[in-house]
Amino acid sequence: xxxRRLLLVFLIVGGFWYFVTHANLRNLSLADSNRSxxxxxxxxxxxEYTSSELNNISIYKRVVPSVVNITSTTVTLDFFYGFVPAExxxxxxxxxxxxxxxxxYHVIANARNIEVQTHDKHRYSAQVIGRDKYHDLALxxxxxxxxxxxVLASSRDxxxxxxxxxxxxxxxxxxxxxxxxxSAIRSVKGPEEAPIENxxxxxxxxxxxxxxxxxxxSHGEVIxxxxxxxxxxxxxxxxxxxxxxxxxxxxxxxxxxxxGHARRPSLGISTLAIGPDLAEQMGLAASYGLLxxxxxxxxxxxxxGLRGGNQTAYLGNMQIxxxxxxxxxxxxxxxxxxxxxxxxxxQHQPGDTVTVTFYRGRRKMTARVTLGEAHDETA
Numbered sequence: 001x002x003x004r005r006l007l008l009v010f011l012i013v014g015g016f017w018y019f020v021t022h023a024n025l026r027n028l029s030l031a032d033s034n035r036s037x038x039x040x041x042x043x044x045x046x047x048e049y050t051s052s053e054l055n056n057i058s059i060y061k062r063v064v065p066s067v068v069n070i071t072s073t074t075v076t077l078d079f080f081y082g083f084v085p086a087e088x089x090x091x092x093x094x095x096x097x098x099x100x101x102x103x104x105y106h107v108i109a110n111a112r113n114i115e116v117q118t119h120d121k122h123r124y125s126a127q128v129i130g131r132d133k134y135h136d137l138a139l140x141x142x143x144x145x146x147x148x149x150x151v152l153a154s155s156r157d158x159x160x161x162x163x164x165x166x167x168x169x170x171x172x173x174x175x176x177x178x179x180x181x182x183s184a185i186r187s188v189k190g191p192e193e194a195p196i197e198n199x200x201x202x203x204x205x206x207x208x209x210x211x212x213x214x215x216x217x218s219h220g221e222v223i224x225x226x227x228x229x230x231x232x233x234x235x236x237x238x239x240x241x242x243x244x245x246x247x248x249x250x251x252x253x254x255x256x257x258x259x260g261h262a263r264r265p266s267l268g269i270s271t272l273a274i275g276p277d278l279a280e281q282m283g284l285a286a287s288y289g290l291l292x293x294x295x296x297x298x299x300x301x302x303x304x305g306l307r308g309g310n311q312t313a314y315l316g317n318m319q320i321x322x323x324x325x326x327x328x329x330x331x332x333x334x335x336x337x338x339x340x341x342x343x344x345x346x347q348h349q350p351g352d353t354v355t356v357t358f359y360r361g362r363r364k365m366t367a368r369v370t371l372g373e374a375h376d377e378t379a
């Protein structure tokens with residue numbers, strides 16, 4: 001009887017174990033059978049680049065050896081008024097095989113030591129050959145072999161919508177290329193509050209460290225020197241960057257070579273561009289031109305008898321001065337905006353004499369003006 005009971009217990013336990021284990025195995029088997037195999041779809045050949053991509057790649061490979069990273073060391077005061085070194089970084093580009101490099105003045109301003117790193121990662125001590133604080137330009141030179149000069153174009157006939165590229169070292173990330181278009185061509189105030197005429201506005205990403213690097217056209221030729229960004233409250237790109245036109249830089253480089261320093265001509269005036277609407281509101285004698293808001297004391301225009309504004313008014317939220325002379329021409333060329341005036345100035349040297357046509361009230365007049373030097377005049 002005892003044996004039968006033990007046998008019955010054994011059969012019950014054994015049957016329960018068999019049922020549990022085999023049911024789990026069967027479920028596991030079903031689960032495995034429901035899994036789908038992982039398959040990847042791979043390209044059958046190397047990707048074909050579009051014509052636009054091929055051009056981008058070609059420009060980068062051709063130009064990046066010409067772009068350099070510039071590190072400037074200055075001395076500042078710490079919390080305890082002790083002198084400590086501080087470093088700043090920017091970009092530049094090679095002009096010739098003699099090692100001349102163009103960059104922004106603010107990249108090397110007040111520097112005790114300047115070091116240039118070329119694309120092949122070699123580092124060289126740089127010498128400052130020329131500085132132009134007014135136009136935010138500086139010329140450096142290094143002694144290095146196998147340099148690749150950049151190719152310079154002209155900035156005279158640039159068009160809004162034209163494709164451009166910026167190559168530089170944003171945030172110290174060397175060899176970075178960004179793409180965009182020319183968003184506008186306008187006059188802006190540079191880092192030293194001096195006007196940059198015909199500045200090239202672009203939406204190509206330009207960030208700290210890009211300063212001094214080249215802005216290129218779709219052929220990989222330099223049309224500008226990246227100089228500033230419009231900030232959105234932080235020190236980063238906001239979709240609006242500005243470059244100094246390369247024609248301005250060429251004129252400055254010519255001065256460096258001829259005189260050893262920049263000699264840019266100036267009328268010594270601060271102006272407001274006039275259109276038909278403003279002319280009607282102000283009761284001006286012409287529907288175009290540059291209204292003189294102020295003249296530099298002792299400057300070229302003041303010496304020639306031209307007058308600035310004598311009344312304060314507001315254009316939107318901007319305070320302006322009205323009542324001054326309205327310039328409508330220089331040397332027989334019609335003047336409708338500051339860019340046209342800047343183009344004429346680039347054709348002259350300080351000491352040259354030009355004929356300015358202007359309205360004083362309703363009376364049309366002319367004056368012979370002997371041009372001064374831009375760095376001596378701040379309006």
